[in-house]
Structure formats: C-alpha cells, structure tokens
Amino acid sequence: MSTVSWITARGLFGRRRFLLLFPLPILLVGLAVLARSAGVDPGEWGPPVVQGLGLAVLLPVTALIVGTGVLGSEIDDGTLLHILTKPLPRWQIVLPKLVVATVVTALTAAIPLYVAGVLVDSVRFGLGLAAASAVGALAYSAFFLALSLVTRRPVLLGLVYVLIWEGLLNNIVSGTRVLSVQHYVVTLADRIAPTALLDGSVSLPVAIVMSALFTVGFTLLAIRRLRSFSVAGETS
Template sequence: MSTVAWITARGLFGRRRVLLLLPLPALLIGLALLCEAYDVNPADWGEPVLVGLGLAVVLPVVSLIVGTGVLGSEVDDGTIVHILTKPLPRRDIILAKLGVAIVVSAVTAAVPLFVAGTLADSARLGAALAIAAAIGACAYSAFFLMLSLLTRRPVLLGLVYILIWEGLLSRFISGTRVLSIQQYVITIADKITPTALYEDEVSLTVAVVMSVIFVLGCTLAAVDRLRSFSMAGETS
C-alpha cells in the first residue's frame, strides 16, 4: 500500500499537471496581501476572497486536478492493467491513491486559506478555514477519484458539479445545498470560528454526516468499480 502511495505521489509530481496547482493558491494569497496592504476593510473583501475564490474555486479545482490525476491518467493510457496484476487488494490501491490525493489537495488549499483567513481576521479564522478545507478535500478527493473510474470525462463532470451545481444551483435552489461539499466546508469553518465575513447555509449535522457519506460512499464505489476492471480485464 505504501509502495502504491509512493509511486502515485512520484507520478503526480512528475507530471506537468502539478504546475496547475500553483496559480490559484498564489492568486488567493496575493489578493489577500493586496487588500491588506491597501487597508481595505475585511468586510468588503473577506467573503469574495475567502469564499468566492478560496472555498468555491481553489479548494474544489485543486481537488479536481489531483483527484482525477492520481488514477485517471492510468485508466486513460491503459497502465492500470499493470497495477491490477499486482497481488494487492483493490481496496488498498484505492485507499493509497485517495490518501495521496487528500494530502496534496488539503495542503495546497489549506495553506493559502490559512494565510488569507489570518490576514482577514485572525489566526483562529485562518485555522478554521484550513481545518474545514482539509475536511472538504477528503470529500472532494473521494468524489473526483470515483468519477475518474466511472467516466472518461471526469474533469468535465467535475467542473459541471463545481460550476453548475455548487456555483449556480445552490445559490438559488436551497435543496441542492444538502449535496454541496462547499456548503459543508463553510458550515464547519463557521462553527469552529464564527465570523461575520460569511454565513453558513446548512446545519452542522448535515455538514458532518454528508461529508462522511461522500467520503465513504465514493470510496466504496471506487473500490467496486476497480474490482469490475479486474474482473472484466479491461479499462473501458
């Protein structure tokens, strides 16, 4: 399992795709520093930067890039066959790759959110955002990893979820917020350190329970799908 995780991490950081992880976190920190330098009231820039950019764009997009990259490329080029020939439980393969995706996504998103939250209010708010982002990274990574096994267009479907479901529908249709990872993250962050910079739209119970359901459900679905690859002897 550790060997699979090491190979996954080396492959992920060895591709040019990893360079896509840098601009958005840098933009988030840069905007926060710029607002701080010009003494802009945090009440004016806190929500659009922390939520509009940090939680609505940086966290999900980074998780999408990493979550679909740890296994999706192997499915596309057929090298997944070599992994499936190894005497490893399919569960261990998924857990190893999911672990790498979660760690990379969480660190990449949590660090800039901590910096931006600290500049906007305090280190406590920064820590709350970082913790919530790490929890969100678990749910997003499991979801996007599952998509990479269920479809050949995981990035496209992931963007539809981020932009249409979370970005559009959840703003106007309250019922869709129950299936919005972004809303779980906002609620968890707000419960850890309450702030007037943004408002939560779902209860803490919903946020925690649905986050667990996303992680467990998507992970189990990914394991089951990988088993079907092995049984069918194909990657389509």
C-alpha cells in the same frame, strides 16, 4: 500500500498537470496581501476572496485536478494495468491514492486559506479555514477519484458539479445545498471560528454527516468499480 502511494505521488508530481495547482493559491494570497496592505475593510474583501475564491474555486478545482489525476492518468497511460496484475485487494489500491489526493489537495488549499484567514480576521479564523478545507479535500477527493473510474470524462463532469451544481444551482435552489461539499466546508469553518465573513447555509450535523457519506460512499464506489476493470483496462 506504501508502494502504491509512492507510485501515485511520483506520477502526480512528475506531470505537467501538477503545475496547474500553483496559480490559484498564489492569486488568493496575493489578493489578500494586496487588500490588507491597501487598508481595505475586511468585510468588503474577505467574503469574495476567502469564500468566493478560496472555498468555491481553489479547493474544489484543486481536488478535481488531483483527484481525477491519481487514477485517471494511470488509466490513460496503462500504468494501472500493471498495478491490477498484482495480487492486491482493490481497497489497497484505492485508499493510498485517496490519501495522496487528499494530502496534496489539503496542503495546496489549506495553506493559502490559512494565510488569507489570518490577514482578513485572526489566527483562529485561519486555522478554522484550514481544518474545514482538509475535511472538504477528503470528501472532494473521494468524489472525483470515483468519477475517474465511473466515466471517461471525469474532469468535465467534475466541472459541471463545481460550476453548475455548486456555483449556480446552490444560489438559486436552496435545497441543493445539502449535496454541496462547498457548503459543508463553509459551515464547518464558521463553527470552528464564528465570523460574519462566512455564511453557513446548512446545519452542523448535516455538514458532518454528509461529509462522511460523501467520503465513505464514493470510496466504496471507487473500490467496486476498480474490481470491474478487466486486464484489458476496460470497465464492464
């Protein structure tokens, strides 16, 4: 499993795609520092920066880039075929890749969110955002990793989920929020560090249970789909 993790990390950090992870964290921290330095009321800039940019854009987009990359890129360049020829149970391939995707996503999102949280409110709020974003990173990563095995266009479908489902429908049809990782993260952060800056629209039990279901369900789906790969690199 350590070998698979190393191959995954090396492939991820060695691609230009990894450079796409930097602009959003820099933008988030930059806006927070600028607003704090200008003396703007945190109630005015906090929600759009922390929730609107950090939790609604930075976290899912980072997870999408990384989650679809840890397997998708190996499918494209044929590296996955070499791994599949090894006598490894498929879960020993999927789980290390999920761990790498989760760790990279969590660090990329949690650190700038922590900084923004401290600037807008307090250290506790920053820690709440970091902890909740780590949970979201795991759920998002499992989802996007599975997408990379289910479809040939995982990035496109991932953007549809992030932009249309979470970004548009959640604001129109409240019932869709029960299937929104973003809302689980907001609720968890709000419960860890209660503040008027966040509006958790699902209950804590729903956030916990659905985060677990997303993670376990899509991880099992990824394992099952990987088992269907032939040596020719095509799914059945």
